[in-house]
Amino acid sequence: MAKGLDVGTMNLISARQEGAETVFVQQRNSFVELDYSDMADQMLSRSDVLHIKKGDKVYVVGDDALNFANIFNRETRRPMKAGILSSDEKSAIPMIKLILQQVVDEPQHPGERLFFSTPADPIDSDLSTLYHQKTLESILGDMGYDPEPINEGMAVIYSELAENDFTGLGISFGAGMTNVCLSYYAVPVMRFSIARGGDWIDEQAARATGTPVDKVTTTKEDDFHLDFTSDVGGIEGALGIYYENLLDYVVENVVEEVDEEDVEEGLDVPVVVTGGTASPDGFEGLFRERLREADIPFSVSGVRRAREPLYSVARGALVAARSEEGEREAEEAEAADAASAEE
Numbered sequence: 001m002a003k004g005l006d007v008g009t010m011n012l013i014s015a016r017q018e019g020a021e022t023v024f025v026q027q028r029n030s031f032v033e034l035d036y037s038d039m040a041d042q043m044l045s046r047s048d049v050l051h052i053k054k055g056d057k058v059y060v061v062g063d064d065a066l067n068f069a070n071i072f073n074r075e076t077r078r079p080m081k082a083g084i085l086s087s088d089e090k091s092a093i094p095m096i097k098l099i100l101q102q103v104v105d106e107p108q109h110p111g112e113r114l115f116f117s118t119p120a121d122p123i124d125s126d127l128s129t130l131y132h133q134k135t136l137e138s139i140l141g142d143m144g145y146d147p148e149p150i151n152e153g154m155a156v157i158y159s160e161l162a163e164n165d166f167t168g169l170g171i172s173f174g175a176g177m178t179n180v181c182l183s184y185y186a187v188p189v190m191r192f193s194i195a196r197g198g199d200w201i202d203e204q205a206a207r208a209t210g211t212p213v214d215k216v217t218t219t220k221e222d223d224f225h226l227d228f229t230s231d232v233g234g235i236e237g238a239l240g241i242y243y244e245n246l247l248d249y250v251v252e253n254v255v256e257e258v259d260e261e262d263v264e265e266g267l268d269v270p271v272v273v274t275g276g277t278a279s280p281d282g283f284e285g286l287f288r289e290r291l292r293e294a295d296i297p298f299s300v301s302g303v304r305r306a307r308e309p310l311y312s313v314a315r316g317a318l319v320a321a322r323s324e325e326g327e328r329e330a331e332e333a334e335a336a337d338a339a340s341a342e343e
């Protein structure tokens with residue numbers, strides 16, 4: 001068996017295969033620090049809330065963090081920021097470890113293969129993804145896995161473009177980042193990330209309208225449409241403006257980054273958009289329109305959104321892990337056949 005894991009700024013999601021079904025386990029990549037008090041203790045011991053105690057503090061992690069933050073009027077914190085482990089968060093590593101243990105569980109056997117997503121280096125910030133990638137590798141290795149990083153954009157290609165010979169442009173619009181990958185026959189010819197995504201949209205819209213960021217995020221995730229028909233001056237109006245700005249920025253960078261030498265002539269490229277930020281109605285239509293207007297050096301056969309935008313990176317990592325596992329097994333069987341033929 002093998003597993004896939006999406007390591008995201010907002011969500012940690014694992015994928016494994018059970019028969020014909022892909023099973024996902026998801027937790028928010030978030031935690032809250034509470035003062036140790038009898039009430040918290042009672043609440044924690046009575047439920048299956050993920051938490052640890054440290055001195056006079058209690059840390060509630062994952063999906064429950066937000067509930068506890070609301071009850072105790074505290075802010076949630078995140079181990080990751082802009083796609084990678086946050087350098088501003090001193091508890092980042094112990095917290096993400098705890099959530100990962102719940103999301104990926106124990107390996108089925110020592111050294112089980114696990115492919116985890118990592119972003120490409122961003123072109124618009126000097127953040128390096130190397131430390132993040134190596135740290136995750138070591139955390140997952142300590143848990144008993146044999147981990148392997150896979151580029152997040154490439155995971156989208158594995159998940160959504162198998163029927164197209166793993167050829168196309170895959171874009172994951174996440175919370176902290178947007179990851180872009182152009183692949184021909186499972187070979188990535190261009191990969192980059194930009195350090196903007198849903199968090200950036202929320203922060204900008206909050207600043208523009210003088211609204212708390214959490215309120216903006218809730219409005220966005222709850223029935224927001226990209227139809228630009230109403231709400232001038234309101235939160236939805238501001239969200240629309242920054243959504244448009246993000247898409248323009250992504251398209252502009254695709255135009256800049258694609259090297260014409262890498263483009264196969266005469267081949268129409270399908271485009272798949274995914275990630276939580278691609279969820280609102282109207283997103284793929286808007287992106288299609290923006291691509292059409294841009295001067296990109298390859299022809300696009302169509303733009304579609306993944307069926308389950310939150311799960312495609314985890315699924316793609318699983319597809320890659322299982323296909324490598326299949327190849328390994330085939331090689332081993334071949335070697336065994338050859339050995340027995342020699343006898």
Ligand SMILES: Nc1ncnc2c1ncn2[C@@H]1O[C@H](COP(=O)(O)OP(=O)(O)OP(=O)(O)O)[C@@H](O)[C@H]1O
Pocket residue numbers: 006007008009010011012082083084172173174175176177178197198199217220221222274275276277278279280309310
């Ligand atoms: N229904 C929705 N409408 C709009 N935005 C949504 C919706 N659901 C989730 N989001 C946004 O999607 C983002 C989370 O998406 P996703 O889980 O793909 O990101 P991530 O993988 O955790 O982050 P990253 O890849 O950037 O590290 C958040 O910004 C969240 O607010």
Ligand SMILES: [Mg+2]
Pocket residue numbers: 006007008009152172173174175275313
């Ligand atoms: Mg992501």
